[in-house]
Amino acid sequence: MTQNYFEIFSLPVAYTIDMNSLNQHYRLIQKSVHPDRFITGTDAEKQQSLIKSTQVNDAYQTLKDPVKRASYLIRLHYDKEESGLPPEFLMQQMEWEEELEDANEEQSLQLLSDKIEADKKIIENVLVVTLDEKKDWESALSHLSKLKFLTKLAGKIQQKTFALDVS
């Protein structure tokens, strides 16, 4: 039987995750399987350690990130990858994009960034309820799409801030 990513780190299969345990278990596991531990080992050991160490890194990156974690959790339970966004959110999206376009100094970018971060927090809290309590995968998919968009937008804001800083 193949283990899922949560089981690899011996964590409960849930969106709410104990970050400390994840980090700690990740490090303990890498200390056991990392290719550096098998430099003087047999070829079979070297190959297995490369495979396992790679998988553990992949699992860790997935669980560490709220978007990837939610998406992975949904995939474990629900046979659908994407869900449409409500029209009002699409409108909101366009407004945000415009705001980003117009923000050309650090202060306005910071303001926008704070707003986006606050919205992200709200959606993450909604995801806790829909995923861990209601287990409503369909509605979780729709919230996740929003979170994905906001995360991308936050990245764009940071990039723009950074470009200002460099120039």
Added chain:
Amino acid sequence: MAITLTKKAATRVEKYLESRGKGVGLKLAVKTTGCSGMAYVLEFSDEIPAEDHVFESYGIKIMVDPKSLIYIDGTELDFAREGLNEGFQFNNPNVKDSCGCGESFTV
């Protein structure tokens, strides 16, 4: 008899122990293997095993287990240089024959 260090060896050991940041002294022993019967063991020691004989030379503690002592009693540990290579050397009065590599011997 006893196990001793030359002054030169003791200075080196002291330096190495200091840079290592821990350790109570040296462990000297023999293993039965190698190209002519027995091989020397030279290690840092982080503890003093109850059954070991403890010698002291220039302030450095040297731990030797009773079995090994039979083969190396009277040994003087020296620090030597050969060409570019430097390291420790066992001057062991019990040795009848050694393999030429200096790391294994017969008694």
Added chain:
Amino acid sequence: MALLQISEPGKSTLPHEHRLAVGIDLGTTNSLIASVISGKATILEDEEGSRMMPSIVHYDEKQIFVGVEAEKRQVQGPEDTIASAKRLMGKGLMDIRPEDFTVSLEDSAGNIAIHTKQGLKSPVEVSAALLKRLKELGEKRLGGEIMGAVITVPAYFDDAQRQATKDAAKIAGINVLRLINEPTAAAVAYGLDKKVEGNFVIYDLGGGTFDISILRLENGLFEVMATHGDSALGGDDFDHLIEQWMISDFDTPMPNIKTKQLIKNLSRKIKEGLTEKSEIAVNQSFDGLGTIKKTLTREKFASLSADLTNKTITCIKQALHDADLTPKDITGVVMVGGSTRMPIIQVAVEQFIGMPLLNNIDPDEVVALGAAEQANILAGNTNNELLLLDVIPLSLGIETMGDIVERIIPRNSTLPVAMGQEFTTYQDGQTGIVIHVVQGERDLVKDCRSLGKFTLKGIPPMVAGAAKIRVTFQVDTDGLLSVKAKELSTGIESSIEVKPSYGLEDHQIQQMLASSFSSAEEDKESRALAEIRVDGQQIIAMIESALEQDKNLLNPNEIDHIHVRVHELTKALATSDRALIEEKTKLLNEATAAFAAKRMDHSISKALTGKTINTLEF
């Protein structure tokens, strides 16, 4: 007669089985070799007591001079003397400024070839000559054969540059335990020696490369959080600015290569002089150029080089951003590389981070010392459980329609990392697909480094779009890429033909290997046989001891199967049939793959004690 070193408790080796491991800092300007001797990382000095070897190779008709001997011949024969060969590693002629080199360079099937009195040489061979000299020195100093080396590379080296370095080691007859990043090695030296913990910025300005790494040091785990840099920025560029400043009053071009070399050397001296003094006066005449009479103050130098300095600070900002940290999260800044001795650099970095710099380990030696520590750990000579988790410095991507790069492995991903991608055919009956792999952060293929073209062959003929080829891009702990492909509907393992954009092909390496050892043919054969025998014996010993410990993880059938393979290999080892031994070794490895995996799972569940873990198969 060999002399002994003091081992860590329980780590003594048998005579003739010492695991002598070294760290090598193969630098642009200087190279160093170090090893842990009696518990202490130590630079291995040469016969003259020098701790650094100039990374210079000089070719005359018969001989190859390396290091100081090559440096002596540099002024007289600059056109036969190769310095800074590291800047040419894994590069094409288009990537470099040939005028920076005193030797003449030409293109050879995409790679750089250097004209010497002994014919065309690749930068890999030049580096191999340096490595070989260091290896010989190491073996003399350690009194035995070196089992393996950790070789450092700039964190920002791409796949082609890393591969070139590994090839050079192979030609020099060195077993590479690991390639590690220079800043990471420096962090190891500080972390182990000074026993520090926290978030560290490693600022590494070498002769030809600049790297920034952010590392978290905690509980025996060194995690690289982000890395940034510029593989074409280094101390040499500061020399270059001084050169330009010196000749800026003349409008004639450089009269000859010798004058060029003299001015180059003088520029470096001025730069180094400004570390101690606040100004340096020049009053010297040059053949064919005239007299240069000028004074360079530290302030003037600072303004000349402000752009370069700022470039490095920008890199720190980017790395901090990638690591999600701000300057106030930083516990310390480690300065690496001789160029960080420049006061203008120290002031700029100190001002930006807002804390004094860590430079109590010689910045020229810290990388080699850290590499030696890591080599010692990897070779199994210590009880230290330190583990390094490094990252891939540059994103990997593939070319898609319209010359656009599709990113498959983002930079700063922890190694080892793999990513799968599905491809399909676009024509009926198509049996091959070409995948162009590039490395870099830009969106257009032409702005990234081309690593190579992978041609998938042997796809079963089907209608367009029906084939599903799963391609896996794996980057190992050395930061090197390998590609595997499988047709999903038929399960046929597709063969891959790799055409690297840069670098040597296997047969070229074999040729260089052959020419670097002048031994007779049968000699080589007997050595190869001896090596494979030792390997075979070691594998049997390892597997037997593993069975001893963990027999309970296997069922009797599995144990029998392994025993059969062990027996077969044992029988093969009694013969002189190299091919047979190779085959049986391979079979034994295959037979123990599942056992190896189970043992790893077992050690994981032991590590996570207290938690219930049944079978860990993933």
